[in-house]
Amino acid sequence: MKLSKAYKRLAAVLMFGMLLLITGCTENIVVLNPKGPIAEQQRDLMITSTLLCFIVIIPVLIMTAVIVWRYRDREGRKAKYTPRWEHSTKLEIIWWGIPIIVILVLAVVTVKATYALEPSKPLASEQEPITVQVTSLNWKWLFQYPEQGIATVNELKIPEDVPIRFEITADSPMNSFWIPQLGGQMYAMSGMAMTLYLQADEQGEYWGSGANFTGTHFGDMYFDVEATSREEFDEWVKGIKDESPPLSLEGYKQLAEPATSEVQTFSSFPEGLFEMTVTKYGASHNHGLSWEDAQKFELEETKAGQNK
Incomplete structure (x- = not known):
């Protein structure tokens, strides 16, 4: 069986793509170009996981190409025909043992990283964290700075080297808050107040977005x-x-109201607005809040309910 030119070209493209990933051409891939401690650890986890998988994938791809080429049908071949061959203990140990070891190592690495990267876990820093309350709206983001007393739409400004404590909710269909170069996604859900700690290690402009489909202007x-x-x-x-x-x-x-929006800024906002949004549809759930913060949150909920 002769290999077609199209097949050879496809194999070459796949191998070239793998080489690009292995050699680290990552400047234009934002998740692989972190600018904060959380994103950096997540990048390292992705690379480690990929390299562990390559231990299995690369030999399999190479062996597939070798086997297809070596045992192709051709005229004049004199290879020994052994139809009754069915077992090799050595080969069985290799192709079952190596993947099992890789999976065990990958499991240990992933479990450790999962606990280390718990999103509500405060970041170690000499700086006091700044709280930003994030509300997902259709189709815009509202950021409230309760300590500074200001609010913005579609604009987030933070100081470098300072932990940011995001409290995230939604007054619209479920979305996902994501700043790829600072850290992974956190779901914004109505009736929920999710906590996410991120930090920027250097000054610069970064891109943030919703990462969940929410309709026309997603x-x-x-x-x-x-x-x-x-x-x-x-x-x-x-x-x-x-x-x-x-x-x-x-x-x-x-x-x-469902609509897109340009950047807007506000010098103040109603007291308890975030808590009112969280409790708008009934009982709320607060992920990642300490006991003291939960008590404070419940007090704000009560005030918001009285003001309705």
Whole structure:
């Protein structure tokens, strides 16, 4: 059997793609170009897992090509025909033993990384974390800074080397909050307050988006992320407080209507707005909150309920 030119070209493309991955051409692949401690650990886990899988995949691909070529049908071949051959203990140990060892190593690595990368686990830092409350709306993102008293739409600015404690919910269909160069996804769900710690190790502009299909304008649900110095961050907050209008409850209801939005900034927002959103559809669940934070959250829920 002769190999067609198309088959040879396909094999060459596949091998070239594998070589690109192995040699680390990753600058344009954002998940492999981390800018924070969480994304860096996740990148290392992906690379480790891929290399472990290559221990099985690469020999199999090479052996497949060799076997297809060596045992192809051709004129004048004199290979010995042994139709009754059916077992080799050595080969059985090799092709069962190696994958089992790889799976065990991969399991240990994954379990350790899963516990180490628990999203609600605070990051070790000398800096106090900044809280940002994230609300997924159709089709936009609302960011509230309760400590600074400001809010933004589709714009997230954070200081470098400072842990950011994201509290994430949704006032729309379930979505997924994602900043690839800082860390993995966290689901935004109505009636839930999810906790996610991320940090930017260097100044720069990053891309954030929704990573769950939510309808017509799903593709427009992205936002700008900028990591700056602490001084620039404080100046940005001051500028919003001095120049932007406040966000009223009526204004929030208009934001919650299904529509895309440009970047907006607000000098203030109604007290307990995030808690009101979480409890809008009934009982809430808080993932990753400490006992003290949970008590505070319940108090805010009670206040929000009284104000309805």
